[in-house]
Amino acid sequence: xxSVAVIGIGKTPFGAxxxxxxxxxxxxxxxxxxxxxxVWPSQVDSFFLGNFAGPSFTGQNHLAPYVSTALxxxxxxxxxxxxxxxxxxxxxxxxxxxxxxxxxxxVMVAGAEKMTxxxxxRVTEILAAAGDCATEIRAGSTFPSLFAMIAxxxxxxxxxxxxxxxxxxxxxxxxxxxxxxxxxxxxITLEQAMAGKPIAEPLNLYDCSLISDGAAAVMLxxxxxxxxxxxxxxxxxxxxxxxxFVALDQKADITTFPALRIAAQKAYGMxxxxxxxxxxxxxxxxxxxxxxxxxxxxxxxxxxQGGFFTAAGETRRSGKMPINASGGLKSxxxxxxxxxxxQICDVVQQIRCEAGDRQLKRHGLGLAQNLGGSGAxxxxxxxxxx
Amino acid sequence: xxSVAVIGIGKTPFGAxxxxxxxxxxxxxxxxxxxxxxVWPSQVDSFFLGNFAGPSFTGQNHLAPYVSTALxxxxxxxxxxxxxxxxxxxxxxxxxxxxxxxxxxxVMVAGAEKMTxxxxxRVTEILAAAGDCATEIRAGSTFPSLFAMIAxxxxxxxxxxxxxxxxxxxxxxxxxxxxxxxxxxxxITLEQAMAGKPIAEPLNLYDCSLISDGAAAVMLxxxxxxxxxxxxxxxxxxxxxxxxFVALDQKADITTFPALRIAAQKAYGMxxxxxxxxxxxxxxxxxxxxxxxxxxxxxxxxxxQGGFFTAAGETRRSGKMPINASGGLKSxxxxxxxxxxxQICDVVQQIRCEAGDRQLKRHGLGLAQNLGGSGAxxxxxxxxxx
Numbered sequence: 031x032x033s034v035a036v037i038g039i040g041k042t043p044f045g046a047x048x049x050x051x052x053x054x055x056x057x058x059x060x061x062x063x064x065x066x067x068x069v070w071p072s073q074v075d076s077f078f079l080g081n082f083a084g085p086s087f088t089g090q091n092h093l094a095p096y097v098s099t100a101l102x103x104x105x106x107x108x109x110x111x112x113x114x115x116x117x118x119x120x121x122x123x124x125x126x127x128x129x130x131x132x133x134x135x136x137v138m139v140a141g142a143e144k145m146t147x148x149x150x151x152r153v154t155e156i157l158a159a160a161g162d163c164a165t166e167i168r169a170g171s172t173f174p175s176l177f178a179m180i181a182x183x184x185x186x187x188x189x190x191x192x193x194x195x196x197x198x199x200x201x202x203x204x205x206x207x208x209x210x211x212x213x214x215x216x217x218i219t220l221e222q223a224m225a226g227k228p229i230a231e232p233l234n235l236y237d238c239s240l241i242s243d244g245a246a247a248v249m250l251x252x253x254x255x256x257x258x259x260x261x262x263x264x265x266x267x268x269x270x271x272x273x274x275f276v277a278l279d280q281k282a283d284i285t286t287f288p289a290l291r292i293a294a295q296k297a298y299g300m301x302x303x304x305x306x307x308x309x310x311x312x313x314x315x316x317x318x319x320x321x322x323x324x325x326x327x328x329x330x331x332x333x334x335q336g337g338f339f340t341a342a343g344e345t346r347r348s349g350k351m352p353i354n355a356s357g358g359l360k361s362x363x364x365x366x367x368x369x370x371x372x373q374i375c376d377v378v379q380q381i382r383c384e385a386g387d388r389q390l391k392r393h394g395l396g397l398a399q400n401l402g403g404s405g406a407x408x409x410x411x412x413x414x415x416x
Numbered sequence: 417x418x419s420v421a422v423i424g425i426g427k428t429p430f431g432a433x434x435x436x437x438x439x440x441x442x443x444x445x446x447x448x449x450x451x452x453x454x455v456w457p458s459q460v461d462s463f464f465l466g467n468f469a470g471p472s473f474t475g476q477n478h479l480a481p482y483v484s485t486a487l488x489x490x491x492x493x494x495x496x497x498x499x500x501x502x503x504x505x506x507x508x509x510x511x512x513x514x515x516x517x518x519x520x521x522x523v524m525v526a527g528a529e530k531m532t533x534x535x536x537x538r539v540t541e542i543l544a545a546a547g548d549c550a551t552e553i554r555a556g557s558t559f560p561s562l563f564a565m566i567a568x569x570x571x572x573x574x575x576x577x578x579x580x581x582x583x584x585x586x587x588x589x590x591x592x593x594x595x596x597x598x599x600x601x602x603x604i605t606l607e608q609a610m611a612g613k614p615i616a617e618p619l620n621l622y623d624c625s626l627i628s629d630g631a632a633a634v635m636l637x638x639x640x641x642x643x644x645x646x647x648x649x650x651x652x653x654x655x656x657x658x659x660x661f662v663a664l665d666q667k668a669d670i671t672t673f674p675a676l677r678i679a680a681q682k683a684y685g686m687x688x689x690x691x692x693x694x695x696x697x698x699x700x701x702x703x704x705x706x707x708x709x710x711x712x713x714x715x716x717x718x719x720x721q722g723g724f725f726t727a728a729g730e731t732r733r734s735g736k737m738p739i740n741a742s743g744g745l746k747s748x749x750x751x752x753x754x755x756x757x758x759q760i761c762d763v764v765q766q767i768r769c770e771a772g773d774r775q776l777k778r779h780g781l782g783l784a785q786n787l788g789g790s791g792a793x794x795x796x797x798x799x800x801x802x
Contacts, residue, residue, distance in 0.1 A: 094793070095662055099659065104659060105660070107658065114477065133516070164476075273489075276485065289491070406482070
């Protein structure tokens, strides 16, 4: 199995862009990625697009060739991957496999989602399709309510508090305010975060990620060829995807994500590192509680300690384990199908020391964790300097 | 690159099944596949699901873990592939890559679509999302009208006739009548086929494939391990996926599919065979004209000769090149996301000599061709006896 490098990245700002459709966004990210990687479209062997709900939000399906041909890549295999909010994390995983196996050399991954459309009034319903529509959704659940149940149970089992949840939001807003590509560049106080409008108790407005438009792209090549394209390649040291039941009520314990734990163990094993070696991470904070569960399942802290760790400031940029220096889904924005690829871009920017005002001191070994639904899909990627 | 074998297949009948939802259909096909392959769910390393429009037809998204966990495979990577009507052909291609590269041993591919739902009244719109919604679909095109333009131009350039199109329909109905899993087991005469209700002239009702529910599944393993599971493995000799523009008006010549030609050349090259070596084929006859174009692009006949070849009876089971002995999409049915995987099942049944009344005499080397949209995605697979 060959070692694989990220040789280029590109992303759009995240936000609500009335005049940009899904293809325009994906092409903008893709063209930035071509320039950053010094790759021409004709050099790309295969294309993967991560997208969750393009057909529901925009009416357009068959999205992979729709985007790849607009980027000048007609002819090559163009494949859309859908794994809910982990769609482009999964696309990145399959692209890595293709290069690692030797079947392709230069592979582009893009993730894109256009959520502000005429269908935005149905956004809760469209997102809920990532849950089990025959059971939990039919019974009235929405994603905020599913994660509210996770939060409530986490509070009961581990003593996690309302303040702990808000500490995640405050920290991610603090970081996002420094990110020029973030949708919500607004510092908030703990008091503001605690007093947010209730969405699904105990979760309030400040516990929930945003409705966003955006795209991100990543170019992969064998590490041994990376120097042909760039002088700042980043190596994929470990990566894994895993799955679990879609419905929350099929899980033995809703305060942990088995798919996350499986993917993490595999990725750590492949990279030959342990959680304490990781210097920073981009975690899937679709809701504040999701970041707390993720840091526990990744082994950054003991089970039940994520809230306390956050409240102690240890996940801030100055803390022991900086999490979501980008602002995370909470502040940066969460165009669902773009999130996994954008996390990779954010980790790569830190490793390359190109993260501007939010640059971390220790940035040699980073982790990205992308979650689908309430944990039915998870992808964990570990990247480091070459 | 390792040689890969199909070690098991499973499919549901195709039809309109009021009491079976998408997951039920996929599980039925998957369980048949487990039995046929002598594989337990715990032995599977990775799962791919081909599905085109599950969210639009059924409301359910995040379909890969939704199906894989119902089949007892929680934990492993579960990935949905969407490439319009070529979704499960593409899933089969990516599963093959995974086994061929040595990254996985036992991989399951399923394809599923549930088209008869409360959303069936919007079926034309849902299918049209595989075209370019910003241009051709916005201008009023539907898939029947896009393929009608292809047919009209083919008639103009090559002298293809209305009778030629109907000869495809008559032959596929003749075959489908012998297939117990076919949706429409009804022999039709040339006169009936010519007199069908106009849909988009020159295409009439008998030129169009069906609205169907159904699923199919295929199990792959390294050829060297196939004997652990089955005494009738079938080898994947050549396979390729290619892409092209989504909108018909972006193509230089609408009587040929460049993605098909690219995929075919790659698959022939990998298999080390030429078109004349192929003994039978399952082609993507979403419309009768699509079968005619496909046999030309695959090199079975010269450009423009597909209609004449069909009218001469050469694609019947008794002809020089039997095409769609299963009945094809036209008579067997076309549950969009299931079609690619079902074609593989049909080719494997012929090679194994298990095709019952429709068994062909020459069945050692078969080809399956799966098309997405009006040609923006194509997958060609060549399978043979081990």
